[in-house]
Amino acid sequence: MKDLKKYMTEGLLHFTILLSLVGVRLDFDSHLPPIREIILGSSSAYSQISFHSLWDTAGGASLHPKCPHLNSYVCEGAARRLLLEVRALGGAPIPRTELHAWLLQAAQDQGAAAQSNSSDSSSELQEEPTAQGTDRDKEHDVETADVLTYSYLHEENDTSSLEQDTKLRQETRREDNVLGRNAACHKGQNTDPCTESNRNSANSSHSLDEFIHLPAETENILEGMNENATSTAQPTSEILQSNSMREIWQDFLFLPDLQDISLEDIHPVGNGNNGLNPSSYFHVNFTQAVSQDVSLHEAMLRSDPALRRNSETRNFSSEESFQQSNSSRNPEAFLSEANLTGLFPYAENSIGNLTNQDLLSGFDENIFDEINLMSLAMEEGFDPVGVSELFEADSDSGLSISSSHSLSSTSDSSSTSAGEEGAVGYSSDVESISYDHLESAAGGRLLEHNKCCRLEYQVDSDFCEELLFEHVHHNHTYSLLPQQLKSGPEQCHLWSTEACKLKNRCDRDADKMFIRDERRARALRIPFPVEDIVSMPVDVFNNLLSQYYLTDIQISVVRDIRRRGKNKVAAQNCRKRKLDAILNLENDVCQLQAQKANLLKEKAQCNKSVSQMKQKLSDLYHSIFSWLRDEQGRPVNPSRYALRCHSDGRIFIVPRGAFKLEHKTEEQKEKKQK
DNA sequence: TTACAGTGTCATTCT
DNA sequence: GTAGAATGACACTGT
DSSP, rough: HHHHHHHHHHTHHHHHHHHHHTTTOOHHHHHHHHHHHHHEEEEEGGGGSOOHHHHHHHHHTTTSSSTHHHHHHHHHHHHHHHHHHHTTTTTTOOOOHHHHHEEEEEEEHHEEEEHHHOTTOOOTTTOHHHHHHHTTHHHHHHHHHHHHHHHHHSSOOOHHHHHHHHHHHHHSSSSSHHHHHHHHHHHSOOOOOHHHHHHHSSSSEEEOOHHHHHOOHHHHHHHHHHHHHHOOOOOOOHHHHHHHHHHHHHHHHHHOOGGGGGGGGGGOOOOTTTOOOOOGGGGOHHHHHHTTTTOHHHHHTTTTTHHHHHHHHHHHHHHHHHHHHTTOOOOOHHHHHGGGGEEEEOOOOOOHHHHHHHTTTTHHHHHEEEEEEEEHHHHHTTHHHHHHHHHHHHHHHOOOOOOOHHHHHTTTTTGHHHHHHHOOOOOOHHHHHHHOOOOOOEEEEEEHHHHHHHHHHHHHHHHHHHHHHHHHHHOTTSSSOHHHHTTTTHHHHHHHHHHHHHHHHHHHHHHHHHHHHHHHHHHHOOSHHHHHHEEEOOOHHHHHHHOOOOHHHHHHHHHHHHHHHHHHHHHHHHHHHHHHHHHHHHHHHHHHHHHHHHHHHHHHHHHHHHHHHHHHHHHHHHHHHHHHHHHTBBOOOOOTTEEEEEEEEEEEEEEEEHEEEEHHHHHHHHHHOO
C-alpha cells in the first residue's frame, strides 16, 4: 500500500485500475479511503479520473484491450514495476493473450505519443494519453488490428468464440478499419499475423517463442516504438532509456509467479540492466504464471448480459477450472470474496454464476418453479397465506409420501422428475440453492445468518433421511390400546392388519403435513427444523428466536408452525385420551357385567346352600323332637315347643310362647342399647 | 356413491 | 397476560 501511494502520487493513479484489471483483490475497506483521498487531493492531471470510473473499472466493467493509459507506464519504464507490484500485492497474472494485445496497443499509442512529443518538446508525460493519440490512433489501427487479431487467434481452442470476443473489442475501437483489415487477413492476403495465427490455431499449445518471436509487423512496431520512446525527452524516462520496448514487453511476458516474488524482489531497473533478460534475475515460471489465467474475457463478457448468455457455454470449462483452483481454499475465504461483491459486482456475478451453474445443474425443475413463485410472491408483496396456499396446493396434489423414494432420489436429484415426487426429493445441495434463490424473498438476512441457515440445512442428505425416517417411525397407533392387543388371537390378527393399514395411513398423512411445514420453513429460510420448532420447550424456543435475526414473517410462520404442531399433538393426545376413556369405560362395563354374573351365580349358590341348610335343619329338628319325650312318655309336639341353644352350649326345650316373649324382650334390650 | 374413521386445524376454554 | 393443554366442531381424505 505504501508503494501504491507512491505510484499514485507520482501520477500513476491508473495503476489502481490496472491492479483491478489484472485481478488484484484489494481490500477496499482499507485501501479505498486513502486512494480516494489521494485522488481528491491530487493536483495532477490524473486527479480528473473520477472515483466512479475507478470503481467501475475495478469490477471489470470497463475492461478494454486498449488501456489508454498504459502507454504512460510504458513511457516511464514503470510497467514492469507496476506488474511486479501487482504480483506483490497478490494479483493474478493477466492472460497472456490479453496482455499481448493490451501491451501492443499501448506500445503503439506510446509510439504515436512519442512521435508527437518529438515534434512538441514541451509536451509532458503526464498529459492525458487519450488526448494525445486521437488522430494518431488511426495511423496505427491497422497494425493494432492485426496485433489484436493475432493475439486473440492465439487463444486456446474455441476460435469462434474468440472471434466474437475480437469483434466485440474491435467494435469498441474503430470498427471499419479493423474489420476491413481482418477481412483481408482472413482471405489469406496478408501476412504474418494471419499466417501465424492460422498456423498456431491448429496447434493449441503455446510456446514461449510465440510471444518472443513476434510477427514481423509487430516486431517492426516494437522497434519503432523503442526508437520513438528512446528519442523522447521526458523527465521520468530514465528507465525507459535503459529499457527498450522489447525488454519491457518481455518483462511483461516473463513476469514471475506471484508466489515467487515480493516487494524485495523488485530490483531497480537501471542502465546496468540494459539488454539483460529479466528472467536472469527473476525466478521465471512462465507456464505457471499463465496457468493462473483469470479469464478477463469472462469478466468483460459478464459485463454485458447479452454477451454473457453466449459466453456461458464456453465459460464452463474455465469456470470449472476456476472452481478447481479454488477447491482447496477455505470456504470462509470464499465467503470473504463474496463480501467484496458490493465493490466487485462482476466478481459477484462470477462467483454466483459459478456456484449456481455448477450446483443447479441437474436439479428438479419443480423446485425452481416453486422457488420462483415464492420469489415472485415475495417481490410483489409477500402474502404468507398465498404462499401457504401455494405450498398446500402443491403438497396436497397427489404428493407421494414415499420418503424412502425421495431419499433415494437425493443421490441423483437430476433423475427425479417433477411429477413423481413433487419437491420432496430435496438434496442438501438443493437446499442451499433454494436458500440462495430465496434470500431476497425472505426479507433479507445478514450474511452471517445466511451462513447459519445454509449450514443448518446443508448438513448433508443424512439430515433429510433422519428427519423423514424419524417421522415415519413415529407412533401413530395410539388407537391400538393394550387392552385391544391383549385380546384373543383372532382379534389380534384382525387388529394387526388394521393397525398396519392405520399406521401406514397415519404415516402418510403425518409425513404430508410434516413435509409441507418443512417446505414452508425451507422456503422462508427458517434456520431450524420443523420438528425442533414444535418439540422444543418454550424458553428454548424463545431463546432461539432471539438468537436469530428473523423477520416478522419468519417469526409468524415459525410460531404458526409451532402452534399448529402443538395443537396437532394436543389433538392426537386428546383423541388418544378420549379413546382411552371410551375403551376404559367399555372395559369397566364388561368387567362389571362379569362381576354381576359372578355375583348372581354366587347368590344362587348361596341360596341353594341356604335352602339345603334349612332343609337339613328342619330334618334335624324333627328328628330331635322325635327322640324327645315328655314326663308321661309322650312325644313332644314341635308346634308347641321349640329348641333353644344357650350361650354355654346347653340346649333347652321351651314352650313357643315363652320363647317368643323372651325373644321380644331381648330385641327390646338390644334396641335400647343401640 | 355413501358411510365412516382418521386426521389436521381452528376456536374456545381451562390451567 | 401469556402460553400451553384440552376439547368441540368442522373439513378433508382415504377406505
